[in-house]
Amino acid sequence: MxxxxxxxxxxxxxxxxxxxxxxxxxxxxxxxxxxxxxxxxxxxxxxxxxxxxxxxxxxxxxxxxxxxxxxxxxxxxxxxxxxxxxxxxxxxxxxxxxxxxxxxxxxxxxxxxxxxxxxxxxxxxYPGDPVPDPPPPPPTEEEFRNAAEPVLTFETELNPRVAFGGITGLDTWFWCADPGQTPVGLTLRGWTAAATVDPVGMAWNIGGTAEDGFQRTACGSEEDPAVTWQPQTKGTYAVEFVSTWAGTWTLTYDGFPAETFPLGPLDFPSPAIDYDVDEFVGVLSE
Known part of the structure; x- marks a missing residue:
C-alpha cells in the first residue's frame, strides 16, 4: 500500500x-x-x-x-x-x-x-471523532482463488472406470460433467466479492509410465468424449484434470458503490487419479 x-x-x-x-x-x-x-x-x-x-x-x-x-x-x-x-x-x-x-x-x-x-x-x-481513513485493500485474485477452490474444483470422468483400469491398445475416454455458470462469494476485510464464473478450458495431463496431455474448451460427454487416449505400455499412470474458469467479480465495501472487474482465468487442478493399465497377450493355439 x-x-x-x-x-x-x-x-x-x-x-x-x-x-x-x-x-x-x-x-x-x-x-x-x-x-x-x-x-x-x-x-x-x-x-x-x-x-x-x-x-x-x-x-x-x-x-x-x-x-x-x-x-x-x-x-x-x-x-x-x-x-x-x-x-x-x-x-x-x-x-x-x-x-x-x-x-x-x-x-x-x-x-x-x-x-x-x-x-x-x-x-x-468534530473533536473526538475518528478521522476518515482509507479502507483496507480489497481481496486479491489469489485470495479469491483460494476461497473459490472448494466450489470450483471438479473431477474428470473416464471409461474404462478406475476400478477396472485401462488396457493397452484399447481407447480410454475422458470427459467431465460441466457445472456451468457458478456464483461464488467471499467476504474479507469488510469487502464483499461476488463473482459469476464459467468453465472455459479443460486439461487432462497424463504422467507416470508414459506422458501425454490434452486441452479442450468443452467437457464432452460419455457419448461424445472430449479426449480419447490409447495407452501402449502396461503400468500405473497418474491422470490429472485441471479446469480453467473466467468471468467477472463485483466488489463492494461499506458505503462504497459496487464495481465490476474481470476475473481469471483461474486454474483449479483436481487430485491426481492413479490409473492402472494392463495388457492382454494373445496365445496361439494349434
Missing part, C-alpha cells in the same frame, strides 16, 4: 476566563465560561489500495475548521461544518458553553484502470 500524508496537527481548546455578573434584583452572582475546541486537522492523504487490475486511489483533502469568528467568513463557509454547541451548569451555578469546530474533509475514491470517480463526498469530523 502506498500512502502520502501531509499535515496532521491538532488544535488546542481555547477557553475564556469566567465572566461573572450580579443580578441587580436577586443579588445572585452568575458566572459564564465559553470554550471553543477545534477538531484535529489530519491534513491531506492520497493512498492506492489494491493490486493487479483491482486498484483504487483514495484521496482525502482537508478544508480546515468552521469559521471560528462567527461571521460570514470566506465565500464558501456555508460548506463547512456547522459548529456543535453544548451547555452545562455546575453546582455553583456556573454555566459553561462549549463550541466544537469540526474539520471539513473532501473524500474521493477513483478507480485506477478507468479513472472513474466512484465516490465524491464531504465529511465533518
Amino acid at each position: 502506498l500512502a502520502t500524508v501531509i499535515g496532521g496537527v491538532a488544535s488546542p481548546a481555547q477557553a475564556q476566563d469566567a465572566v461573572c455578573v450580579i443580578d441587580p434584583i436577586t443579588k445572585v452572582k452568575k458566572c459564564r465560561i465559553e470554550i471553543t475546541i477545534e477538531g484535529p486537522d489530519a491534513g491531506d492523504t492520497t493512498v492506492n489500495i489494491g493490486t493487479g487490475s483491482v486498484v483504487f486511489r483514495w484521496e482525502r483533502y482537508s478544508w480546515g475548521t468552521t469559521d471560528a469568528r462567527g461571521g460570514p467568513g470566506p465565500a464558501f463557509v456555508d460548506f463547512f461544518c456547522t459548529p456543535r454547541t453544548s451547555t452545562s451548569v455546575a453546582a455553583d451555578g456556573t454555566e459553561t458553553t462549549t463550541t466544537e469546530l469540526g474539520v471539513y474533509y473532501n473524500i474521493i475514491l477513483i478507480r485506477i484502470d478507468t479513472n472513474e470517480t466512484v465516490i465524491f463526498d464531504f465529511v465533518c469530523v
Whole structure:
C-alpha cells in the first residue's frame, strides 16, 4: 500500500476566563465560561489500495475548521461544518458553553484502470471523532482463488472406470460433467466479492509410465468424449484434470458503490487419479 500524508496537527481548546455578573434584583452572582475546541486537522492523504487490475486511489483533502469568528467568513463557509454547541451548569451555578469546530474533509475514491470517480463526498469530523481513513485493500485474485477452490474444483470422468483400469491398445475416454455458470462469494476485510464464473478450458495431463496431455474448451460427454487416449505400455499412470474458469467479480465495501472487474482465468487442478493399465497377450493355439 502506498500512502502520502501531509499535515496532521491538532488544535488546542481555547477557553475564556469566567465572566461573572450580579443580578441587580436577586443579588445572585452568575458566572459564564465559553470554550471553543477545534477538531484535529489530519491534513491531506492520497493512498492506492489494491493490486493487479483491482486498484483504487483514495484521496482525502482537508478544508480546515468552521469559521471560528462567527461571521460570514470566506465565500464558501456555508460548506463547512456547522459548529456543535453544548451547555452545562455546575453546582455553583456556573454555566459553561462549549463550541466544537469540526474539520471539513473532501473524500474521493477513483478507480485506477478507468479513472472513474466512484465516490465524491464531504465529511465533518468534530473533536473526538475518528478521522476518515482509507479502507483496507480489497481481496486479491489469489485470495479469491483460494476461497473459490472448494466450489470450483471438479473431477474428470473416464471409461474404462478406475476400478477396472485401462488396457493397452484399447481407447480410454475422458470427459467431465460441466457445472456451468457458478456464483461464488467471499467476504474479507469488510469487502464483499461476488463473482459469476464459467468453465472455459479443460486439461487432462497424463504422467507416470508414459506422458501425454490434452486441452479442450468443452467437457464432452460419455457419448461424445472430449479426449480419447490409447495407452501402449502396461503400468500405473497418474491422470490429472485441471479446469480453467473466467468471468467477472463485483466488489463492494461499506458505503462504497459496487464495481465490476474481470476475473481469471483461474486454474483449479483436481487430485491426481492413479490409473492402472494392463495388457492382454494373445496365445496361439494349434
